Amino acid sequence: MGISGLLPLLKSIQVNKHLSDFAGQTLAVDAYVWLHRGxxxxxxxxxxxxxxxKYVDYAMRHVRLLRHHKIQPYVVFDGGPLPAKKGTESERRQRREENLAKANALAAHGKHNQAREFYTKCVDVTPQMAYQLIKALRAEGIQYVVAPYEADAQMAYLERIGLVDGIITEDSDLLVFGCRKVLFKLDSVSSTxxxxxxxxxxxxxxxxxGVSLLGWTDAQFRxxxxxxxxxxxxxxxxxxxxTAWSLLxxxxxxxxxxxALRLEGKKxxxxxxxxxxxLAEMVFLHQRxxxxxxxKFVCLTEIPAQDVLDVETEAYIGRCE
Known part of the structure; x- marks a missing residue:
């Protein structure tokens, strides 16, 4: 998930904090991260x-942990499939199917411990699983929203309009979406x-x-x-x-x-x-x-009036219907 190598590159500015440091704030939470972990x-x-x-129990323990530290969770769920991720999702589905076949074969031979390793690699969070968590959130009066497409863009929008103060996730893409405060690696034991x-x-x-981001704009970083x-x-x-940094x-x-790369011919x-x-940049900027x-449905960032999107691009970033 996210941009490979981005978090290590930003290691020098990562700060370990206690949850109590965010008391009184509202934090968006990527529901599918906790559902996957659970x-x-x-x-x-x-x-x-x-x-x-059990996956609901896991997520709700974390919801209650935030509330214990006087943090208001705002849980965000993925919605429909985004056309822009069709290739990525297809590859993930194929890997899940391969791991399921390996797990079933091992289980059939009584090798249950080895089978479990592959079962963990083939589990996919389904809408039914998400709905079970939504019911638990409703029962405890926790705010939530189902994005029309991806939770990442939805959380970025919630921060942009001031409904949340930061975002809890494990996906470095949130930084590329332009989010100002992104929180990773929640440790429920130490509450850090x-x-x-x-x-x-x-x-x-x-x-x-190996790179310097001094003076770099959001657009250059993206x-x-x-x-x-x-x-x-x-x-x-x-x-x-x-390499991307040095080329830019x-x-x-x-x-x-x-x-230049085409003329050089080495890559x-x-x-x-x-x-x-x-098109990829359009998704980061204008996803629905x-x-x-x-x-109502809107774009993450409003599309300039002079830019008329063709049907293909409109579909790529997510339709409003």
């Missing part, structure tokens, strides 16, 4: 069709969590992580992340975060960068890459979300 304890039951609600603030990006220097490979676009072979410093724009740039890059204030 499913590990009951992976065999879920994969073999047995009834269990790792915080990354957008305002600290300028403190990331070349001496520490471009670097997309070039290195994301859920909406595979990277150019041989281009990770550090040298060529300034994606168009010039791609032109194979796929046909249509530039068009695909701009739900506005709880106006009770």
């Amino acid at each position: 499913s590990y304890a009951c992976a065999t039951e879920l994969a073999t069709g047995k009834t269990t609600t 969590i790792t915080s990354i603030s957008r305002e600290d990006f300028g403190s990331v220097t070349a001496a520490e992580g 471009t670097m992340a997309i070039l290195s490979g994301c859920d909406y676009l595979p990277s150019i072979p041989g281009v990770g975060l550090k 410093k040298k060529y300034r724009t994606v168009d010039q960068l791609i032109r 194979p740039v796929p046909k249509g890459y530039l068009e695909a890059f701009h 979300v739900y506005c709880p204030l106006d009770e």
Whole structure:
């Protein structure tokens, strides 16, 4: 999930905090992160069709932990499939099917411990599982919202309009969406969590992580992340975060960068890459979300009036119907 290598690159600005530091705040929570984590304890039951609600119990323990520290959770669920992630989701589904076949084969031979390892790799959070958690949230009066498409964009929007003060997730994509305060690695035993603030990006220097983000805008950071490979676009072979950073410093724009790579011929740039890059950027900027204030679907960032989207692009970022 997220941008490969991004969190290690930002290690120097990661701050370990106690949950009590966020008392009085509202934090958006990626529901599917907790549902996935909770499913590990009951992976065999879920994969073999047995009834269990252990994943709900896991999520609700974390909800209550936040409330214990006077934090108001705002739980956000994924909605419908986003066309932009069709390739990524297809690959994940294939891996789950392969792991399920391996698990069933091992279980059939009585190797249940080995089978469980593969069952944990093939569990997928279903809408039915999400609904069971929603019922538990309703029972305890916890705020929640189901995004029209991805929870990431929805949480970014909630922060942008001031309904939440930060975001709890395990997905570094939230930083690429432009979120200002993203919280990772919640430890329920010690009640600690790792915080990354957008305002600290300028403190990331070349001496520490191999790159310097001093003076870099959100747009430059987003471009670097997309070039290195994301859920909406595979990277150019041989281009990770550090290479993307150095290429951007040298060529300034994606168009010039791609032109230079093609002329140089050392890195194979796929046909249509530039068009695909701009589509991926559209998803990070303008994905459809739900506005709880106006009770309607909107874009994460409003599309300029002069930009008329074609049908394909409109579908790619998520339709409003």
